Amino acid sequence: MNALAPLTAQIQPSIQLQRKAAIDSDANVLPQIYNEDTNIVVWQRDLENTLTEAVNTLINANALKPLELAISPDDAFDQLIKALKPAEQNYNEAKTLCEDIALLVEMFCCLFDLKRAGLRLKVLDKPMCPRFHVDKIPCRLVTTYQGVATQWLNHSDVERSKLGAGNLGKPDEESGLFKSLNNINQLKQGDVALLKGEYWDENEGAGLVHRSPAVAANEQRLLLTLDFI
Incomplete structure (x- = not known):
């Protein structure tokens, strides 16, 4: 029995750190973020x-400014409309976008x-976080209303020692962080994702590894994130 103890101690951490993705076309998938694995x-x-x-019209009209708001389900729509201050000719489009964001805030x-x-809404023409990384947060909602969306790696495909300074200045694709470009997963426009971070209970060392995608020339990306307050 005692002879097995060292082996158990070596195996157990790797078992505890197995993580997977839950993906579905039904919004009822979202509570699966509470699953430990x-x-x-x-x-x-x-x-x-x-x-x-509506989003395309607002972007082309340069009618969306960066927003950072502390927002509640009760006042989300009103706060968003007030902050965006849409021109009369763009009000209906702004209303459509704000209604959808308010729904996500409520969920x-x-x-x-x-x-x-904590809400952030930004129009981006370049990657906000171009290197693969983990967030020191409990959980974040991300969705891209227009353009290319967030890239991420399965936990089993990541060599975590190559994150941050461990990459020795090499690009992600050359650092040994992952073995193949085929390991890179990518959300699609419209997908709503919950990314579990390092500060989720008992998730240290298993936060989702992700990055912002490259944005093609003359293209723009509308990104929404929601965080805990």
């Missing part, structure tokens, strides 16, 4: 044409029993 949940959502057209706060969430 899950570090990303993806609701594969197809955006309504009215929403994609996020309900799922995690939060009174408020």
Whole structure:
């Protein structure tokens, strides 16, 4: 019995750190973020044409400014409209976008029993976080309304010693962080993802490894994130 103890001590940590993705086209997949062995949940959502057209109009009209708000389900829509201050000709499009964001705020706060969430909305023409990394947070919601979306790696495909300074200045593709470009997963426009971070209870060493995608020339990306407050 004692002879097996060292072997058990070596094996157990790797068992505890197994993580997987939960992916479905139904929003009811989102609560699976509470599963200990899950570090990303993806609701594969197809955006309504009215929403994609509204977003496209707002971006082309340069009607979206960067927003950072502490927002609650009760006042999300009102806060967003007030902050965006849409021109009369763009009001209907702004209303369509704000209604969808308000719905996501309500879902996020309900799922995690939060009174408020930290909201960021940004139009990007370059990667915000171009290197693969983990976030020191409990969990974050990300969705891309227009453009290329977040890239991520399965936990089993990551050599975590190559994160941060461990890459020795080499690009992600050359550092040994992962073996093949085929290991890179990518969300799609409209997908709603919950990314579990390092500060989720008992998730240290297993936060989702992800990065912002490269944005092609003359293209723009509209990114929404929600965080715990």
